[in-house]
Amino acid sequence: MAIKLVALDLDDTLLDHSNKISPRTREIIRQAVGQGVTVTVATGRMYSSALPFAQQLALDVPLITYNGALIKSALSGETLMHTPIEEETALQVLTLFKDKGWYIQSYLNDTLYVAELDVKARYYEKLAGVQAVAIGDALYTMKGTPTKLLALSEPGEIKLINETVNAVMGDKLYTAVSKPNYLEMANPAVNKGKALAFLAASLGIKQHEVMAVGDSVNDLDMLEYAGLGVAMGNASDKVKAAANEVTCGNDADGVAEAIIKYVLR
Numbered sequence: 001m002a003i004k005l006v007a008l009d010l011d012d013t014l015l016d017h018s019n020k021i022s023p024r025t026r027e028i029i030r031q032a033v034g035q036g037v038t039v040t041v042a043t044g045r046m047y048s049s050a051l052p053f054a055q056q057l058a059l060d061v062p063l064i065t066y067n068g069a070l071i072k073s074a075l076s077g078e079t080l081m082h083t084p085i086e087e088e089t090a091l092q093v094l095t096l097f098k099d100k101g102w103y104i105q106s107y108l109n110d111t112l113y114v115a116e117l118d119v120k121a122r123y124y125e126k127l128a129g130v131q132a133v134a135i136g137d138a139l140y141t142m143k144g145t146p147t148k149l150l151a152l153s154e155p156g157e158i159k160l161i162n163e164t165v166n167a168v169m170g171d172k173l174y175t176a177v178s179k180p181n182y183l184e185m186a187n188p189a190v191n192k193g194k195a196l197a198f199l200a201a202s203l204g205i206k207q208h209e210v211m212a213v214g215d216s217v218n219d220l221d222m223l224e225y226a227g228l229g230v231a232m233g234n235a236s237d238k239v240k241a242a243a244n245e246v247t248c249g250n251d252a253d254g255v256a257e258a259i260i261k262y263v264l265r
Contacts, residue, residue: 003037003263005205007064007196007222008255009214010043010053011179013232016251019127021056028256029057032263038203040064042192044178044218046148047072047110049128062202066107066148067176067218068195069186081198083187084145089172091141093149093185096168098140102161105132106139107148115139120152148186155180176218184218193221213258215239215250230258 008014014021029039039057042064043050050065054074062071062080071080085093090106097104103120106113112132114121121132135142151161162175162183174186192214200210208227212219215232216239223229223243231243232254240246245262248254 002209002265003211003228004209005200005203005211006032006037006039006259006263007042007192007199007210007212007226008039009192009216009219010041010045010050012215012234012250013213013219014041014053014250014255021053022253022256024253025256026057028253028259028264032259033057033059035263035265037263038205040199042068042196042212042214042219042222044148044176044182044184045128046107046112046130049130052129062199064192064195064199067174067178067184067186067190068192068221069147069190070110071195071199080202081195082147083190084147085149085173085185085187087143087145089169090144090146090149093165093169093173094140094142096165097151098137100161100164102157103152104139105150105152106142106146107150108142108144108146110147113139113142124150124152148184150185151183152181153183158183176216178216178218191221192219193223193225196222196225211258211262213247213255228262230262 040061044067047065060075062073069083114132117134174188174190176184178184210226211228212222212226213230215235220242229243230245231240233249247258
């Protein structure tokens with residue numbers, strides 16, 4: 001069956017090692033859109049961080065951001081779905097991180113909040129192309145319902161943090177290690193697969209007409225949902241095992257190769 005909707009992860013999938021979309025990949029996506037295929041991004045990034053890449057590709061579609069917690073139009077800015085973390089849950093997590101001395105950042109109203117502009121915050125600002133707002137210890141008592149919380153640390157400590165958070169919070173929180181040094185935390189009703197299913201239904205597109213491409217653990221749900229789940233060549237063995245197909249790596253135009261092979265007519 002023809003693919004009508006393509007969802008692309010950003011980091012280490014659509015983006016190469018220099019955090020850019022290759023000219024060849026841009027051209028192949030343009031061809032797919034020209035054939036009537038809806039192409040979108042499905043990322044753990046905040047909306048304001050994902051939007052410039054959608055604009056590069058001239059995509060006038062809803063974007064799946066924050067691992068599926070926010071689906072928002074690239075052109076009109078209309079919000080189709082928003083599922084933030086409950087305030088009480090967020091405060092519990094923030095308190096835990098403060099007590100443990102672990103780094104955490106919070107995303108509220110598509111603004112990035114940190115305690116201070118330290119090395120980790122500056123690193124993330126540069127990678128995501130956004131500016132963080134430093135609010136000191138007020139970070140740990142913030143009112144409101146954040147769209148996402150994110151821990152940054154060394155891979156070994158991220159494993160420990162993930163185990164601890166899951167032990168303390170249980171089913172009140174969704175967690176995923178999206179990069180070896182990132183722990184993403186969101187509402188337990190959130191994942192990229194559910195968001196992609198919602199988007200497909202809103203567009204009148206059937207599950208078997210959807211292709212998803214990703215590389216990381218937070219992509220598993222959407223690869224399993226999609227009629228055709230494609231893992232990047234640089235993906236982990238776990239992600240490759242969950243996919244229907246495996247394409248080239250992100251530095252070898254893996255997204256372009258997948259679209260040529262499975263989408264273009």
